[in-house]
Amino acid sequence: MTSVAQVLKSKPEQVVHTIGANDSVYDAIRLMADKHIGALVVVDGDAIVGIVTERDYARKIVLMDRSSKTTAVRDIMTPHVRFVQLDQTTYDCMALMTERRMRHLPVMENGKLIGMVSIGDLVKEIIAEQQFTISQLEHYITGGPGT
Numbered sequence: 001m002t003s004v005a006q007v008l009k010s011k012p013e014q015v016v017h018t019i020g021a022n023d024s025v026y027d028a029i030r031l032m033a034d035k036h037i038g039a040l041v042v043v044d045g046d047a048i049v050g051i052v053t054e055r056d057y058a059r060k061i062v063l064m065d066r067s068s069k070t071t072a073v074r075d076i077m078t079p080h081v082r083f084v085q086l087d088q089t090t091y092d093c094m095a096l097m098t099e100r101r102m103r104h105l106p107v108m109e110n111g112k113l114i115g116m117v118s119i120g121d122l123v124k125e126i127i128a129e130q131q132f133t134i135s136q137l138e139h140y141i142t143g144g145p146g147t
Contacts, residue, residue, distance in 0.1 A: 002125050004093065004107055005086040008115045010125070016106070016116050018043045019052065021074040025061055028052050028073050039104035041113060042077045048113060050077035053104060083108045090122050090129075097122070 008014065019028045019040045028040055032054060042050035052073050060076040061068050084093055084105045093105055097119055107115035 001089045001091060002129060003086065004084050004088050004090075004115075004117060007090060007117055007121050007125050008086075008107060011115075011121065014115065016041060016113055018113075019073055020044065021049050021072065021077070023073050024069055025052075025057060025071045025073055025076055026068040029054075029057055029068060037116075038118065039116065040073075041081070041106050041116070042073055048081060048106070050074070050079045051081050051104065051106065052077040055103070081106060084117070085109065086114075090125050093117060093122050094119075094126070 017031060017035055017037060017040050019031060019042055021042050021044045032038060032040060038055075039051055039053040041048055042052055050073075056076045056078065057068070060066070061071060082096060082100060082102065082105060084096070084107055086107065086109055097103065097105065103119045105117050106113055107117060
């Protein structure tokens with residue numbers, strides 16, 4: 001089983017993007033678009049105070065006819081952030097995401113934010129694990145070299 005640490009190592013970019021709680025939603029969406037990501041960890045100084053996603057934008061700005069330029073991130077963010085640790089598995093993450101209906105999980109180590117895993121990262125890793133298992137089973141069944 002793959003750990004969160006292994007998933008993070010396989011990602012091309014290890015930077016976790018953050019935004020201030022008092023910054024505008026427009027700035028948050030622009031940063032997400034520029035970085036091709038779907039979520040930002042929201043900070044107030046050094047403290048993590050929430051997470052803001054494209055889904056928050058769609059549901060709390062667009063559908064409520066609010067202005068993204070005059071609305072602060074703190075007004076639409078999800079304040080209770082679920083985190084995972086490096087030793088947790090992809091299956092642990094998928095179970096949490098499914099149960100909580102989330103698509104992004106910040107990764108913490110010793111109380112410090114060190115990464116972010118998305119549902120896409122996890123699906124990619126789980127598919128790779130399954131393809132490897134299938135390949136090994138096919139090799140075993142067909143009696144390839146070394147069996």
